[in-house]
Amino acid sequence: MYALMILPGAFGCLASLLIASPSFRQHAGAATDSPHMFGSATHIHAEGSDACTPAESSAIPAIPAFPDIDGIALEQLLDLGTTPWRTMVHRWLASAQWNVPIGMAAGNEPYRLDLCRSGPHALVAGTTGSGKSVLLQSWCLALATYNGPDRLNFVFLDFKGGSAFRDLEQLPHSVGSVCDLNLPHAARALRALEAELTRRERLTAEYRTSHIDDVPHPPPRLMVVIDEFHALKDQLPDYINRLVRIASLGRSLGMHLIACTQNPLGQVNTDMKANMAVNICLRVRDDMQSSELLGDGRAARISPTMPGAAYCNDSELVTALRCSPANNLTRIRRQIMLTARFMGMDQAPALFSAPLPSHISPNRPSVSRSDQEHVWFGIQDDGISLSDASCL
Known part of the structure; x- marks a missing residue:
């Protein structure tokens, strides 16, 4: 009885050792490679092509080849021609265009993004050196070349020292720009954005419409561009609810x-x-x-040698693209400013005023002679503009 209990286990161990031996696997491989044994390998693969192993089913989709954008700058995508300001005059006089090119997609086709249709808001993520700032610059410049300051305005919130939007803040579309070097000024900007949201709510209520575009002479669309959002959240946590309200309304x-x-x-x-x-x-x-934005980890496998490479998830498709940087950002900005001057469009009025000066010149003119009972003693600030403050 004892032998009958041991023998099956012994035979099983011996069989396992034989199967695991290199010589057995070599003979088995030769047998399966033969077209006369159980059909050819190609035939076997074809029969089982509909099935996949658990590892294959959970694998991350293959990363497509990103388009090669060497030599394809933003200027070419925008097709501004030899006299960019003339092209922009025609575009500003035409209907609003929010579907603008920001880079190249597969097949070397321009990738266009319409935030008003697909958005209304966007979240951009990327590590240092991945090309976030260039993407924001190209996107804003593209929007500005298709739309004048009478129907598009920008507010720039830069929480990494103010370098990202230094050129863009001079656009005639810009109604305010702040950075983390002056937190009180940044807080003022967020309060002004909330006030602007309330003003637009009252405007739609006054005309009994559900969309601001349906009111007579609607205000320009306002793009609030925030670089390093995590720093804004850390340094001004009490103001995040204002941005949440903008996102929802x-x-x-x-x-x-x-x-x-x-x-x-x-x-x-x-x-x-x-x-x-x-x-x-x-x-x-x-x-x-990567999964937070795309649903899988494909963006973690983008090579560090490919700045500007990105995936865009517009809630319908995930598209591989490469952002096209501007060869001469300053030239494009100057052409936009020239277009505004040619069309008689002044700089868009500021949404919020600059911070109060730390020192006031004692030589500042006093009140008029006809109002001698008032004495100037400082500057008052209502958050929109600065004016003289006096007392009786």
Whole structure:
């Protein structure tokens, strides 16, 4: 009885050792490679082509080849011609155009993005050196070349020292630009944005319409562009609710958010993210950051040698693209300013005023001679403009 119990186990162990031996696997491989044994390998693969192993089914989709944009600059995508200001005059006189090119997609076709249709808001993520700032610059410049300051305005919030939007803040479309070097000024900008949202709400209520475009002489669409959103959240946490309100109500009021961050995990709350239908992910550090925006880890495998390479998830498709940088950003900006002067369009009025000066010149003119009972003693600030403050 003891032998009968042991023998099956012994034979099983011996069979396992034989199968695991290299010589057995070599003979088995030769037998399966033979076209006369169980059919050819090609035939076997064809019969089982509909099935996939668990590893294959959970694998990340193959990363497509990003388009080669060497020599394809933003100027070529915008097709401004030899006299860019003339081209822009025709575009500004035509109907509004929000579907603008920002880079190249597969097949070396221009990739166009319409934030008003696909958005109304966008979240951009990418690690240092991935090309976030260039993407924001190209996007804003493209919008400005198709739309004048009478129907498009920008507010720039730069929380990495103010370098990202230094050239763009001089556009005639710009109604305000702040950075993290002056937090009180940044807080003023966020309060002004909330006040502008309330003003547009009252405007639509006055004309009993559901969309700001339906009121007579609607205000320009306002693009709020935020670089390093995580830094804004860390330094001004009490003001984030103002941005959440813009995200939830901005579509019908013509206000759009483009928030850019290095790490999208946990930086945007649920209420705000629910209204951000466009997700652009450049190179990130790990799969979790990529999955937050794309649903898988493909953006973590973008090569560091490909700045500007990104995936855009517009809630319908995930498209591989490469952002096209401007060869001469300053020249494009000057052509936009020249177009505005030619058409008699002044700089868009500021949405909020500059901070109060730290020192006031004692030689500042006093009040008029006809009002001698008032004495000037300082400057008052209502958040919109500065004016003399006097007392009786």
